[in-house]
Structures are given as structure tokens and as C-alpha cells.
Amino acid sequence: MTNPLYDALFGKYANADTTFITTTDGREVTHGSFLIESAQFANSFASLGLSKGDRVAVQIEKSVEALCIYAACVQSGLVFLPLNIAYTEKEVRYFVEDSGAKLFVCDSAREGALQKIALDMEASLVTLDADGSGSLTDLSSTQRATFKTVETDGEDLAAFLYTSGTTGRSKGAMLSQNNLLSNAKILAEHWEFTDKDVLLHALPIFHTHGLFVAVNVTLVSGASMIMMPKFDIRTILEKLPRATCLMGVPTFYTRLLAESDFGEVHVKGMRLFISGSAPLLTETHLQFEQRTGHRILERYGMTETNMNTSNPYRGERRAGTVGFPLPGIELKITSPETGVELGDEETGMIEVRGPNVFKGYWKMPEKTKAELRENGFFITGDLGRIDKQGYVHIIGRDKDLIISGGFNIYPKEIESLLDQEEGVLESAVIGVPHADFGETPVAILVRQPGEEPDVDKIKTRISQELARFKHPEKLLVVDELPRNTMGKVQKNRLREQYKDLY
Ligand code: AMP
Secondary structure, X not given: OOOHHHHHHOHHHOOOOOEEEEEOOOOEEEHHXXXXXXXXXXXXXXXXXXXXXXXXXXEOOOOHHHHHHHHHHHHHOOEEEEOOOOOOXXXXXXHHHHHOOXXXXXOHHHHHHHHHHHHHOOOEEEEOOOOOOOHHHHHHHOOOXXXXXXXXXXXXXXXXXXXOOOXXXXXXXXXXXXXXXXXXXXXXXXXXXXXXXXXXXXXXXXXXXXXXXXXXXXXXXXXXXXXXXXXXXXXXHXXXXXXXXEEEOHHHHHHHHOOXXXXXXXXXXXXXXXXXXXXXXXXXXXXXXXXXXXXXXXXXXXXXXXXXXXXXXOOOOOOOOOOEXXXXXXXEEEOOOOOOEOOOOOOEEEEEEOOOOOOOEOOOHHHHHHHEOOOOOEEEEEEEEEOOOOOEEEEEEHHHOEEEOOEEEOHHHHHHHHHOOOOEEEEEEEEEEEOOOEEEEEEEEEEOOOOOOOHHHHHHHHHHHOOHHHOOOEEEEEOOOOEOOOOOEOHHHHHHHOOOXX
16 A cells, blocks of 8 residues: 555654654644544545545645645555635635535634635535534544555645745646655755754745645655744744745845844854745845855745755855756756747746656646646746856746836846845836837845935936846835735736836
């Protein structure tokens, strides 16, 4: 009897009294007890009539029990479908409807509002709250503590992750057991995780970063984790001395640096700080090294592919780059127009191929065909280049490309200049409609706290550095940029906000 993902992540821990999770309120969960609770959930799912291949949509707070649902799905051959807790009722309806989920797990506070969706979709609904209570736990308390693991093939689906959907309809990326397992193994090995590691887990678990990177790497390597319900700077500072590794989005690191008492004393036992999901500013990388002596390791991945590249664990971690393709993963830069492979230092579309690449978008064959080539390369939508030493640089998203008067403008090129200017913390360059040029670049500058950028001086500097068609005529100064929960700058919101500037 085999179930490759279950065996590698969970099954090997049967009856183990080793620590898997320590919660911030002091609860210690062993691998063995975690498996018992997961098996009871799996029995509950079976009692509700679920069988292999059915989807389980889950919109709940982060908790140990939420992870038990993931384990129970893997053990039962069910497809785990975690949803951002911020999604509205209308959005949830779309996900449940689109995926055809047979079971929907939600917080009891939202049960009333979401019950109708479940009824309309003929799905069962159970609740699970942040403290682990709810109708799912009640049902499971009467279930057996073991569950006969459902046999699966590595190609069977393990999860649907819906893309953040900054434009258009959100797409359900279908991830197989092999997609997840191959990536977990590669990352654990590449980052040298062992059973001595303690991961400080402060990311959400409805996203590939906090779920598959953080949790799967921990499980596959025998490490343990300190689980925080959400990112909270004081708790991070309190727990860091007991951890060996932190995985974060760039905002984690800028917030840590904003704490004047943060420094070497907090990181004595740490061996690795990892950043991803959004670009880490070079300035943040350098400041962090100055303050702590640690170079943050930046990596690059996405919902559809898990992780693709990583800076080296032992070699040079280069600021402003996402490192090299991971072992077994191919990455190339192609012309967005023709698909022809480009050379070193040329900017184009990033395409990736490997065991990590998803199986396609659920019920969207056309979209799948447009983005996943027959030869297995996935067209990521990210623009980038590979430098002479082989480091990959992300230049921006394809849809962020500005075409002004027929000329291509890569926002990152302008942003990199702006970010170096005095009084500028960070920047975002967007294209806005323009009667003459079609689109024109506009720069949004975030002021350094307590400082004011000199806009005229910055304009002069840009005019010296960049071709005229790239000059943003308008430079607007703001306090902060809109970001989603994963720390990504929401350029679509900026484009909407400033669409009538001209
Ligand atoms: P998601 O599917 O929500 O994980 O978003 C994936 C997208 O995040 C990628 O396609 C990139 O645009 C962006 N991303 C992830 N990691 C990085 C990184 N290290 N630097 C720049 N962008 C990143």
C-alpha cells in the first residue's frame, strides 16, 4: 500500500513522540498525536461520504487542526483546497462552485453566511475555529484513531491552489503529489534542513509559501516548528532565539529592521533567513546583513510551480537576485513575442520545466494551453534575465510591462533608480492611459519616515540616466504602497487609482 506524499511527510511518524509543533500559547504537539487527530479527521471525511479525488475547500484561521485537515486529505487521497481567510462570501462561492468541492470547512462565526453556498452546491459544511473547536472536531472525537491510508499514485492530485487573481478570474492550479513532494525534498536538501531545525512559522497556511514550502520542508526533514497564528513583530522577537530558521515575505524583514532593539542577540541560534513571494529590496538585504551578520537567502516560486530558484545556501547570496534554478528544474528566458530562447543578460519571459510544475488549471483547458507548453515549459508571466554568473533576476510581471508610444518600458529599471534616491523608501512605476502615447509611466514614491524626497532633483537624475521615453513625467509621493497578504505590491490597484491622471 503506498501513498507517496503521505508516506514521506506523515506516515513515517506513526507513534513518534518527537515534537512537530509548539504553539505560541505553549502547546506541544508530537508527530504521533498529530497523526491521530488527522486520522480521526480522515475518518470523519469518509463518514461524510467523501472519496478519493473529491475536493475539500477550507477557509479557516491558522491552527494545528487546520494542518490536520491537510494531512487527512493527503491520507484519504482528497484534494486539499485552502482559501484566504480574507475572501468574501461572493469570492468563496466562486471557489466552492468552480472546484465542485464536496466538503466546505469554515469558521463557526461565518457558518450562517456560508451555509447557503454549501446548500446550493450540495456540499457538506463543517466548522473549525482557531482554538481547534467546531463541528468537525466534535464529529472526529467519536472516530477511530487510525485510518487506512488510501493508495495513490504520485500523479494523483493533492491540492488546488487558486491563484491570487490580480486580474481576471482566479484559476485553480492543480498540484499533484509529485509536484509537492519533489519540491519539498529538493528544498530541504538545498537549504540543509535536519531534525535539529526549528522553523519559526509566521506565514499564512492558505498559500504555497507557508503551506508547501514551510510545512512540507519541515515534515520531510524531521524538523519542528514554532507556530504563530499570524505575523506579530513582538512575538517574532520573543521566539527567534528559540528558532534556527525563519521563512518570510520581504515585509517581515523590513518590519524587523524597523525595531530598534532587533539585533544580534535575537539571531544567535539562527542559521537561515529565507525570503520570497515578492521582491526583497537590495537595501533591506544589505541592512539586514549589517544589523545581524546574516545574509537573507532569497528564492523565487509561485502557486503553479512551487519553488523554481534559490540563492545558494553555501555560495554567495546575491542581493537583488533570486539565485539559480533548483536541481532538476530548468529555467530559460524567451522572447515574449516569439517564444525563442534569449541569451545571457537579455530580458524576456521566464519559463520553467520540472517535476514541480503543476498539471494545469482546473476546468480551464484554454488557459492551460496558453501558459503550459506541450514540451512541459510553463510560461510564468514573470519577466527576468540571467546574468553572466547564472543568477536569475526578476524584472517584473509581464502585465506590468508598460508600452508607451510603442516602446517597452520595464518598471523595475526605473524603480531601481528611484529606490536609491534620498528620502525614498521604495517605489512603484505603473503605466496609466495616455491619449498620445497609449500609456505613460507614472512613479509612486514612498517617503522614508520623517523625510521628503526632492522630486525635481530625482527628475533630473532620471533624465541623466534613462532614455527619454522612460521618464515618468509625474512623480507622486505617498506613505505606503497597497500590498496583499503575501506582501506583493498591488499594481492593479495603483493603476485603477491613477487611471485618470491624464
Ligand atoms: P504566488 O503565486 O502568489 O506565489 O505569486 C507568485 C509570484 O510572486 C511570482 O510569479 C513572482 O511574480 C512573485 N515572486 C515570488 N517570489 C519572488 C521573488 N523572490 N522576487 C520577486 N518576485 C517574486
